[in-house]
Amino acid sequence: MNQPTFLDHLPKFAFFTGKGGVGKTSATCATALALADQGKSVLLVSTDPASNIGQVFDQHIGNQITTLNTAPGIDALEIDPEAAAATNRESIIKPVRGLLPKTEIQAMTEQLSGACTTEIASFNEFADLIADPDLTSDYDHVLLDTAPTGHTIRLLELPGDWSQFIDEGKGDASCLGPMAGLESRRSVYQAAVNALSDPARTVLVLVARAQRSAIQEAERTSRELAALGMGNQHLLINALMPDLDGDSLAAAIRDQEHKELASLPSGLARLPYDTTTLHSRNVVGINSLREFFTATPTQSEQAANHVREVAGKYPPLADLVDQLAEQTHGLFMTLGKGGVGKTTVATAIAVALAERGREVLLTTTDPAGNLTDTLNGTVANLTIAKIDPDQALREYQNEVMATKGTRLDATGRAQLMEDLQSPCTQEVAVFRKFSEAIREAHDHIVVIDTAPSGHTLLLLDATGSYHREMLHQMGDNLVATPLTRLQDPDYTKMIIVTLPETTPVLEAEQLQCDLQRASITPWAWVVNRSVAAAHPTSEFLHTVADGEIPQIKHVQHLTERMAVVPLLPTPPIGQDSLHSLSQSAPLARSASAR
Template sequence: MTHPAFLDQLPKFAFFTGKGGVGKTSAACATALTLADRGETVLLVSTDPASNIGQVFGQPIGSRITPLNTTPGVDALEIDPETAAATYRESIISPVRGLLPEREIQTMTEQLSGSCTTEIASFNEFADLIADPDRTSGYDHVLFDTAPTGHTIRLLELPGDWSQFIDEGKGDTSCLGPMAGLESRRIVYRATVNALSDPTRTVLVLVARAQHSAIHEAERTCRELTALGMGNQHLLINALMPDLDDDPLAAAIRDQEHRELATLPSRLAHLPRTTTTLHARNVVGVDQLREFFATTPTHPVHSADPTHEPPRDYPPLTDLVDQLAAQTHGLFMTLGKGGVGKTTVATAIAVALAERGREVLLTTTDPAGNLTETLNGTVANLTIAKIDPDQALREYQDEVLATKGTRLDATGRAQLMEDLQSPCTQEVAVFRKFSEAIREAHDRIVVIDTAPSGHTLLLLDATGSYHREMLRQMGDNLVATPLTRLQDPNYTKMIIVTLPETTPILEAEQLQRDLQRASITPWAWIVNRSVAAAHPASEFLHTVADGEIPQIKHVQHLTERMAVVPLLPTPPIGQDSLHSLSQSAPLARSASAR
């Protein structure tokens, strides 16, 4: 078994971080096995909400340190972020339950239900493993599947009394609410942050695929953590397409991956790097893990399961477009985690509707110029509007600082400014811009490629923003606000975009539950970049397709409507390519054969 360069002189702590679905868990598990085979002892810890360490090693793990039966020398622990967040949320709310009105309790609960609370609660759980040497004294190495973001670490370094900041009503936006219960653990956090920034104790492994969105995320993480003094980083490019002479689709994808690696951002290009090859089957079990870092892994022969649904039966995107085209106006939103292709899918839907004669406005957080290049020309009936999320955030930050910020001292302004840099705050800021597009859906079709989560919508409602204020002003009169428009299935159709892989689908399930809390039921799901729907030629990719089929079946149980978009040999650029994306599987098959 070969091993990556980052294992040479590996420090005590190693964090594997990256977008969902890039292979963080597989990389962490394979590293643990490699170290154990060298005779070292390892504690493998997951803070990933979609953790499947137990599945990889074939035994249940859970929230207690558990020895792995198949891998002597490795113990594992799965910290469930949702459970940690619920426990943390209750620790803050329970002291005031019964003392405050139920409306205030609901507001507090929603403020403590976002991604920032989950991140902080997870950090709260594993900080003790880092800060208390006695907890990990029996291990040579502690490996973490997922790492804290730069935003979370900056929050933990903020000065001042967070609890007082909240009590005085100065930080009621998104993140400082979750900070209210952490004051007593400041010493633990300081020790943890010190360990993270010590290159002799910690290495950060940035896991990515050779795809633009995943590399962009790795570059952003690299930049953020380097600015915080965490410069001991290693880049792991996972799952490169192997050389398959019998498959034009594989050859085209491999060429595209090589172009991505040849043009890496300079910040990443200067990092030490490890690459791994795509495995035909899910990396499950010790034998598969031992091949994870191999430069030429064994490629199993395709063995079709007769119980699997034939790929040709999967509904194409054009079926959904035909249903959407029955409307002359309305709001269609694509949602999903970064990297699943929701912007491309939204653009393909907008192009297809425009080709059917509908008047369409496409609103996106991507700069309009880039979309124009993607379309490679104008499309009749299609208008593109620009929403710059950074500009929207700056405008919102300036507005809050000019109101709440005027009453704060320097420390308070620093705390408020950190809160205003959170992902939740940016969602709020962008949603304010989206509200203008929502109104335009009265007169034409509006396609939006990003939507706020259910938490953000409820947070806007619970904190007395636009929705509640409008209801207060109008009294008992019926009023349509952005939230009520999004809740109306006749006006708005939300479409979740995911990939045919375990982690992105689990994340999409959480997004659906999140929206349902806001009384929004997604209209359809789209499974994007499916090898099974592309009808590959090689035995290797047939085996990859077999692994997708159970995931696609799982999606079918989660939604009344679904479409499967095939993996294309090249990124869809230009109207013709975007047009083919929304067509049926036979067209995708001809595209992959070119």
Template sequence: MRFLDQPPRYLFFTGKGGVGKTSLACATAIRLAGLGRKVLLVSTDPASNVAQVFEQEIGNRVTPIEAVAGLFALEIDPQAAAQAYRDRIVGPVRGVLPDDVVRGIEEQLSGACTTEIAAFDEFTGLLTDSQLTDGFEHVVFDTAPTGHTIRLLQLPAAWSGFLANNAEGASCLGPLAGLQKQREQYSAAVAALADAARTRLVLVARAQASTLREVARTHAELAAIGLSRQFLVINGVLSDDDAARADGLAAAVLRRERDALAALPEPLRGLPTDYVPLMPFNLVGLAALRSLLGTAGAQPCDSPDDERAPAVHGLPNLAGLVDGIAADGHGLVMLMGKGGVGKTTLAAAIAVELAHRGFPVHLTTSDPAAHLAETLEGSLGNLTVSRIDPQVETERYRRHVLETSGKDLDAHGRAMLEEDLRSPCTEEIAVFQAFSRVIREAGNRFVVMDTAPTGHTLLLLDATGAYHKEIARHMDKSGITHFTTPMMQLQDPQQTKVLIVTLAETTPVLEAASLQADLRRAGIEPWAWVINNSLAAARTDAPVLHRRAAQEWPQIEIVRERHARRVALVPVQADEPVGVARLLALAAGGANGQTSKEGIDVGSV
């Protein structure tokens, strides 16, 4: 593997959700530890699953991996990082400053932006503070999905400019006067990432056209901030052999992958590139991880148990869920889940099917790495499509504030307001306002939202919950008892249906269950689960795909029996579901899909 040749101290894996960054990062860390080196594996993903991969508890502390000598791991916990950050900022002034001033600082530190900044603060510390990583020969970073990572990496420049011009102000970072040290730390972190002698950036992708286009955008965005020395790993490539070519589904997958690689975006063609084959087993556990990079043989795997097939094939397809959604005539439909599970495709299929049935539909996304237009490849009557673009919404919000709050200010006051609006925290407010506007539309039409990967979505919901508490507090003081906030609408099952999307694999199911628990703590009850891209629901005799299908049965049963009141099973499609016609076929159970139109409840949880 070229990306493993003479590796520097820091290895940084990034890419779209679901492409295998965690598996490759873990396998790399194991390989380096096997060479006798002391290695620290760090996850910066808000929805980290490193603990599940190694089958042991890790958490927000440096923890030895029990089965691998010399390997340690750390999962940066955004919430724990935010609380530690708040304690560090507020602690020294509590009891010194007036209570109302302290409360004001705490309010500024309560938003989702502070959570993100605090986690980034820990990440940059690992890159720049030698004491934190003292004794480790290699530090391997498993990052959050692409959009989240790029946003974090752009923060040093954004905050540097803001701190330089607004040192007397305050923000979600706290009082800015004492933050010059962090400004220097953030700049030093980007310098470390840009130094090829210290850091290797590994872009991870799959042999899929949309994924390769996205990783090309990532390449350009990283290069724009000086991180131009990159490696490319194309993961999960199906082996081209006689057995695969003789199977209808496998042959279609081979053809799609070949076409995608032949059309590799030009910016990626000059990168050192490795290809990692699709494994016939889930990449959980030490033996599987060692197999990924060829240091051990493939794991044995049982053949599918045909007696278990009827129970799985009895599950409804996506059409059964659409029938239930359509019955209400309008409402908000939110698809949530881990990156890479197919939320965008399923959101587009549901929206297209509802529009095809004559309902007015607004399909939108809050995903920074959105590719709805590429999935639709066309238009349809009754369907409008939008994206909550952070940059566009931030600029809209800035203009609105300047035209309203700033219209009567003198030159000095307006200049101070403009400086304050350059804060990256402004983006959080702007995106939340756009999200709230979209929610309101669901009162007279269907709004189908393709959300960002799990961790990012929870940050957005956190902002929604904070807004709800603030409004409720003001209304209570005013004596107003009847009001509606976005959070109240999300909590109302008559107005909002949350669909959790997963794959029939161990880690995605665990993460989906964790997401469901978080939503329930926020008073939001998921309406249904969708198990996407199922090989068990398709027909294949290709050995690798057949063996992977065998491992889906237990996960499908876990979803049915433990987690989901209502569930749909969507098979892998022979043809990539791009374009209105194929999306309609997917929603209606076409292609490899089943034909059942009956939505079924599978028991309460």
């Protein structure tokens, strides 16, 4: 087994973080096994809602420390973040249930149901492991799958009584709710933060793929946490395409990955880093874990026929476009976790509809200038509107600080500003901008990249403030709010975008449940960057493709409509490339042309 260099001087605690699907869990488990093989005692902890540590080691683990039968020297613990969030939520709501009106209880429940609540509840679960040396004294190393974000660390470092801050109405509905009632653990949090900031005790392993979005996320995480004192960082570029003789698709992807590595952002380029090679099968079992850091690709001769038989039946994006093109107006939104390609899918849909003569407005959080470059100029019938999320957030922050903030003391203003820097607040701010585009869908087709989550929609609806604001802005003749328009399947069609991998599919399934809580049923799913749909030629890629099939089948059970978009040899840049995505078999032609 080739050892990654970060094992050379590994401190007590190692956090593995990165976008969903980049291989955090596999990297964490493989590292734990490498340490155990050296005779080290290891505690392996996951706070990832998509955790499959038990599957990797073929043993049930759950929310208690469990000795792994297949890997002597490793104990494991899977913290269920949803269960932790539910417990935290109930501890806050139970004392006032029966005392407050039902609508207020519903508002509190939704305020405590977002991603920030889950993350802080998770941190609350493993804070003791970091803060109390006695709890981990029997272990040489504690490996944690998924690290807290910079936002969570900032929240935990801020002083003050969060319960009072919420009860007195100083903060708007956003991410502060999770902190209410937790100030009694302030000393534990401070000890945990101190350990995270100590390079002698903690290292942060940034896991990424050699893809632009994953690298950008790693760079943002690195910068944000370094600013908070977590400067001991190591980069792990996972799953590089191996050198496969005679496979033009693999060669093109390999070239693109090396270009990304050659142009790493300066913040990442200065970090020490290791690389791993793409595995053709899921990393499950002791043998595959021991091979995780090796560079020898494995393959299956039986996979090719299975892939050819099944992949040929996958519906292309063109099928969804045909149905969308039947409308002359309406709102089409792509949703999904970062890095799954929702911007590309939204743009491809917009281009395809414009080419069919529809008047289309494409609204995205990407700068309009970059999209214009991507399209190689203008496209007939297509208009691009710019929404800058940072600018939207600044405008909203300034508005709140100029009103509510003027009534607070210095501590209260600091707490309010932290509240206004939360992910939930930015989503609210961007949604205010999106609402203008929602109205325009009365007259023509509007394609929106990145829709708000169901949590944000319910949060806005429960508080009533945004609803009243829209009534005030739009006048008494308003017959529907933005939320009711999103709930109308004839007016709005939401499309979930994911990848044919375990974690992205699970995250997308959670997103669908989130939307259903807001009475929104996604119209369709798009499985993006599928090797199976790309008609590979090598046995290695056939084996990779075969591993995608169970995930695609799972998606078929979750939705009435689905499209599978093949992995392109190069990123889809330019109108011709985007056009090819919405055709029946773009990759068969692309691969043969190379």
